[in-house]
Amino acid sequence: MTEHFSALILLMPLFGALLVTLLGRERRTACWLTALVCLAASSAFAIGNICQVLASKSGDLRYRMGGWQESAGYEVGIELRVDMLAALVVAMVVLVGFVNIIFAKTRVGSEMKDKVAFFYALKQLLIVGLCGIVMTNDAFNLYVLIEITSLTSYALIAMGNRRAALSSFNYIIMGTIGASFYLLGVGYLYIKTGTLNIDDISSVMQSGDLWAHPSIMIAFVLIMLGIWTKMAFFPLHGWLPNAYSYAPGVVGSFMAPLMTKVMVYVMLRVMLWLFGGEYVYSSGHIWGELIIWMSIIAIIAGSFLALACTDIKKMLTYLIVAEVGYMVGGAWLMDGAGILGSMYHILSDAAMTFCLFLAASIVILRTGDHRLTAFTGLFRSMPLTMTGFTVGALSMIGLPPTCGFFSKWYLISGAIEVGHWSYVAALLFSSLVNAVIFFRIIERAYFGRIEGVESLPVDADGSPPVVLDRVPYSMLLPLLMAAGSVLLVGIYNEVLAGWLRAAIPSL
Amino acid sequence: MEFLAAGFIEENIVPKFNYWVYVILMMIGLFAMITKNNLIKKLIGMAIFQTAIILFYVSIGVKAESGIPILGHEQHHEIVEEGRASSEVIKKEKFANPLPHVLMLTAIVVGVSTLGLALAISQRIYGSFNTLEEDEILDQLRPGGHD
Amino acid sequence: MIEESFLPLITWMVSLLAVPAILLLRRTPNAREMATFVAAFAKFALVAVMVPMILDGRVLRFSFGEILPGIPLEFRVDGLGILFALVASSLWILTTLYAVGYMRGLKEHDQTRFFACFAVSISATIGVAFAGNLFTLYLFYEVLSLSTYPLVTHHGDKEARSGGRTYLSHLLGTSVAFVLPAMIYCWVRSGGDMSFTDGGFLAGKIGAGDGMIVLLALTLGFAKSGLMPFHSWLPNAMVAPTPVSALLHAVAVVKVGVFCVIRVFTGVFGTDFLGELDVATAVSWIAAFTVITSSLIALSQDNLKRRLAFSTIGQLGYIVLGVSLLSPLGVTGSILHIAMHAFGKITLFFCAGAIYVAMHKKYVSELVGIGRKMPITMAAFAIGSLSVIGLPVTGGLVSKWYLVMGTAESGQIALLVVFLVSSILNACYFLPIVYRAFLCRPEESLYDGGRQEAPLACLVPLCITAALSVFSFFNPNLLLKLAGLMTGVE
Structure with a gap:
């Protein structure tokens, strides 16, 4: 059975989604339990997958879906390919999904009304899509999976209030443009190479020496544009802040850490495996320098936009835009350390965004207020929540030993190695702006004292178990787990970086 | 000048007219998606946009003087009854490439579901705003900003 | 002569272990203060035990293991470190005594938080004193900035808040903007090794122009040393209760700043190499x-x-x-x-x-x-x-x-x-x-x-x-x- 791990990661939530839909809208706890079990199983397989990759000599596992054997040296069916990077990102996706399911338990009822079962089904489908994106080795299959994730996330976002529906609509428009560009790019690649398997495309381009052909260039540009739209790379970020901040709390806290990060992964995959570093970074193209400057603009603009926000979730979403700039810039530094930083930042940014979004959701739930002023005096009334929030905040600022510090470390060292000082300056600038943003909140939470904290609204969903912060365990625990992961990813950065470094193809 | 233009058309437009068609359609779709004020018009633009890409894919599978990629009775007879090697009987250049067409089946499904979802969402939007004009919706959201 | 030893770890841990004790004993002030005193005396005694070893010319080392490629999180106790630790730990005893008198004399609020943060700050100070490489130094430097923030703003009024804001923005801002890139640059340049050595780990690996920039970035970036453009946090931090000003702004925090500068001169560059670079x-x-x-x-x-x-x-x-x-x-x-x-x-x-x-x-x-x-x-x-x-x-x-x-x-x-x-x-x-x-x-x-x-x-x-x-x-x-x-x- 061990050889089927990568497929099982996908199948568990897929069947879970089906089962949940069959269970229907009345049996909420059963739905929750099903989703929990499926994702727990999936997480276990994902961890097993990491071990397998570690144990394997070549460092990447291949799995032919449906057992289609290759013919004449080309893959016929859809192939899954799991190297260390993919294994880690998949584990990140399912673990975040798993923890988020725990978090959703008490919230789902009040946020989704009678659509609880659909929520669990869509969420599991979303996880299937994300994991598939990460593992698939087929360029067209990648498109289908991108659309699966997009479709489910449109629906999930639209479950919020009427603003959420409008944001979801805009997201559909932007998302479709992005995915279609990607599809077009794949078409051009198919014209030139006659195959859809990523490795085969790469080897055909290599053997046929197709690099100089304009079709390849057009394919590359189209694919990149598509992926950037999907990952909200400034200035293609317009859809993101509204979509994530108006989405229901349980949805936003799950999509914000994962969607953009997985798309960054796709970008790395396309750059390093599909086209190959030699082509992407070759000196004949002007785009390298240009894109680093675009990412610098993304970082600075994202930071400023976040600074101007008074709504906590909007602020966090603009920070995501800045963080996407980090990763794109790191990937384009044309240097092993920069790429490593970018890969490591996928993991660390997911951890810290997850942590911050969970904390923000809890605060919004407890205070009923989504502005920054909601934080006034919270260190006294919700110490644990604020501790979690502070850990995430310190990581965003980039203080050791949180993971944010180490991803900055790798990114900056990559930039220093190639002498790109403006990128270093942008990273430091964003650190400082983040410090201003978060200490503004922490100071408010630390000093401000408000009366009548007791009279704040209790969870609308019956009477959940109430603890220290007057928040159900099922919400507090995920937050603390997320905060713990911020620290763990930071402390064990060397191990992770070592694994990731082995996954980078030589430039 | 006229001569030049004729040469241009002959070299670039006539042999590649499928690309021109898809690019023009795509641009129409993109234009509608971005500039139209009515949400349904945006969706119509989106449909055109996706269809353009489908056309592009379908057209790249076609070869000059090729037919549909289905085996005829004669070929079937030759392979099964006479036992000839299939690679001899089936001439690649006689058949259109089926793969892009198959891919597009999936893409059409994706496109339809996107459109369906988008229509459902616009119905919700209409339900809560009583309009599908983007500027009117934004106007409603501006003053209170209560949700 | 470097030898492995747990003494630096224990010395560092003692005041950290006092924190849960202080928090648990928050209802009985006398017992709470007793916990602080026990930790303070234990810490001083441990430092005193190490002094003769160091005088023998030994260097005590404790490593937590590598945290970044080539960089362990490690303590390394040498003459400079033990001298600073000696000063800080001895004065902690006195300051605790003084703080008890002061805080009770003025009936201050939140004394438990005060003593807990105090203990964390001392641990961070000892961490800086014992830091064996630039990264460890930076880590504890930042911990010190954060753990002293609640102390500086203890009064919680408007003045304290604005003082605290200046305090953090100066200390964090300079360390992130200057020290961090300079440190990573050192790491790239020195090939991954950042342990303080007598001759300096950067010696011979950097040119005069870059050296100048790195030196200035590190010296000014450790803004706790109060050098002129970045000094204004210090007067503003005087809104803190006096024991805080006494221990932190006469001893721990500012001395950590200059201690870092001395480390930069002696351990990072080495005075001889700086002489060459001029x-x-x-x-x-x-x-x-x-x-x-x-x-x-x-x-x-x-x-x-x-x-x-x-x-x-x-x-x-x-x-x-x-x-x-x-x-x-x-x-x-x-x-x-x-x-x-x-x-x-x-x-x-x-x-x-x-x-x-x-x-x-x-x-x-x-x-x-x-x-x-x-x-x-x-x-x-x-x-x-x-x-x-x-x-x-x-x-x-x-x-x-x-x-x-x-x-x-x-x-x-x-x-x-x-x-x-x-x-x-x-x-x-x-x-x-x-x-x-x-x-x-x-x-x-x-x-x-x-x-x-x-x-x-x-x-x-x-x-x-x-x-x-x-x-x-x-x-x-x-x-x-x-x-x-x-x-x-x-």
């Missing part, structure tokens, strides 16, 4: 400017704690100036001055706090004639002043002597003038306070009636620190030997 003069002049300017500003301050704060900035300038001379005598002077100034300045802060507890006076102009009211306090104040000015019979003279010798040794006569002028200025802003406290005409005196000293818990520590100042004049051998381990000066 880039340290820039730092010398920044420090000289800081010394003179801050002394002039101190002259004009009426708030006693602010005057002390600016005096501290000037004295920190001495230390940076001394080490930037790159001569063994100068470096020795700097290291000694960490200790000597700590004893002197903590006495002065204790006195300021005692005056506030007993009389609720904060301003220099209100101290006329207070010598008759609080003779012991003001006598200690006089000793502290002498030490900071650098007059006999106090330890300040010893360190200043070495600093001046160092200036002569390196042939920087202009900087010699800086030392002299600044000493005169120091005298100008301290001696009049002492003079008018004791020797004013009876009708000028703002006080009448009998003696009224601060509580004993406040009084005892300041007497002890004053005595330490005097003692270190007569017997500076231990400190000299420890400093000599680094610089080779006997």
Whole structure:
């Protein structure tokens, strides 16, 4: 059975989604339990997958879906390919999904009304899509999976209030443009190479020496544009802040850490495996320098936009835009350390965004207020929540030993190695702006004292178990787990970086 | 000048007219998606946009003087009854490439579901705003900003 | 001779272990304070145990394992580190005693939080003192910034908040903007090794231009050292309760700053290599400017704690100036001055706090004639002043002597003038306070009636620190030997 791990990661939530839909809208706890079990199983397989990759000599596992054997040296069916990077990102996706399911338990009822079962089904489908994106080795299959994730996330976002529906609509428009560009790019690649398997495309381009052909260039540009739209790379970020901040709390806290990060992964995959570093970074193209400057603009603009926000979730979403700039810039530094930083930042940014979004959701739930002023005096009334929030905040600022510090470390060292000082300056600038943003909140939470904290609204969903912060365990625990992961990813950065470094193809 | 233009058309437009068609359609779709004020018009633009890409894919599978990629009775007879090697009987250049067409089946499904979802969402939007004009919706959201 | 040992770890942990104890015992203040005392004495004892080992020329090392490629999180106790740890841990005992008196005397709120953060800060300070490489140093430096923030803003009013904001923005801002990139640059340049070594790990691996930038980034980035463009956090942090100002802003925080600068000069670059690069003069002049300017500003301050704060900035300038001379005598002077100034300045802060507890006076102009009211306090104040000015019979003279010798040794006569002028200025802003406290005409005196000293818990520590100042004049051998381990000066 061990050889089927990568497929099982996908199948568990897929069947879970089906089962949940069959269970229907009345049996909420059963739905929750099903989703929990499926994702727990999936997480276990994902961890097993990491071990397998570690144990394997070549460092990447291949799995032919449906057992289609290759013919004449080309893959016929859809192939899954799991190297260390993919294994880690998949584990990140399912673990975040798993923890988020725990978090959703008490919230789902009040946020989704009678659509609880659909929520669990869509969420599991979303996880299937994300994991598939990460593992698939087929360029067209990648498109289908991108659309699966997009479709489910449109629906999930639209479950919020009427603003959420409008944001979801805009997201559909932007998302479709992005995915279609990607599809077009794949078409051009198919014209030139006659195959859809990523490795085969790469080897055909290599053997046929197709690099100089304009079709390849057009394919590359189209694919990149598509992926950037999907990952909200400034200035293609317009859809993101509204979509994530108006989405229901349980949805936003799950999509914000994962969607953009997985798309960054796709970008790395396309750059390093599909086209190959030699082509992407070759000196004949002007785009390298240009894109680093675009990412610098993304970082600075994202930071400023976040600074101007008074709504906590909007602020966090603009920070995501800045963080996407980090990763794109790191990937384009044309240097092993920069790429490593970018890969490591996928993991660390997911951890810290997850942590911050969970904390923000809890605060919004407890205070009923989504502005920054909601934080006034919270260190006294919700110490644990604020501790979690502070850990995430310190990581965003980039203080050791949180993971944010180490991803900055790798990114900056990559930039220093190639002498790109403006990128270093942008990273430091964003650190400082983040410090201003978060200490503004922490100071408010630390000093401000408000009366009548007791009279704040209790969870609308019956009477959940109430603890220290007057928040159900099922919400507090995920937050603390997320905060713990911020620290763990930071402390064990060397191990992770070592694994990731082995996954980078030589430039 | 006229001569030049004729040469241009002959070299670039006539042999590649499928690309021109898809690019023009795509641009129409993109234009509608971005500039139209009515949400349904945006969706119509989106449909055109996706269809353009489908056309592009379908057209790249076609070869000059090729037919549909289905085996005829004669070929079937030759392979099964006479036992000839299939690679001899089936001439690649006689058949259109089926793969892009198959891919597009999936893409059409994706496109339809996107459109369906988008229509459902616009119905919700209409339900809560009583309009599908983007500027009117934004106007409603501006003053209170209560949700 | 490097040997593995758990002693540095335990020493570092002791005060950290006190934190849960303090939090658990929050309902019984006496037991809570007992926990702090036990930890403080244990810490001092552990440091004292290490001193003879270090004097033998051994270096104690403890590693938590690698945290970044090539960079372990490790403690490495050498002469400089143990000297600083000795000063910090001994003064922690006294400050705790003093803090108990002060906080209870003023019935301050949130005392548990106060003592808990205090313990974390001390751990971070020891972490800096024992740090074996630049990364470990940076880590504990940041922990110290964050853990002292609740102390600085303890009062929670508007003034405290704005003070705290300046405090954090200066310390975090400079460390993230300057130290972090410079540190990563060092890491890239040195090929992944950042352990402090005698010759400096960057020696020979960097050019003069880059060296200049890295040196300035590290020196100014460790803004706790109070060098001039980034000094303004220090006076603003004086909104903190006095024990905090005393321990943190006379000893721990600011000394961590200059300690880091000394590490940068000796451990990162190495003084010989800096001499080759010929880039340290820039730092010398920044420090000289800081010394003179801050002394002039101190002259004009009426708030006693602010005057002390600016005096501290000037004295920190001495230390940076001394080490930037790159001569063994100068470096020795700097290291000694960490200790000597700590004893002197903590006495002065204790006195300021005692005056506030007993009389609720904060301003220099209100101290006329207070010598008759609080003779012991003001006598200690006089000793502290002498030490900071650098007059006999106090330890300040010893360190200043070495600093001046160092200036002569390196042939920087202009900087010699800086030392002299600044000493005169120091005298100008301290001696009049002492003079008018004791020797004013009876009708000028703002006080009448009998003696009224601060509580004993406040009084005892300041007497002890004053005595330490005097003692270190007569017997500076231990400190000299420890400093000599680094610089080779006997």
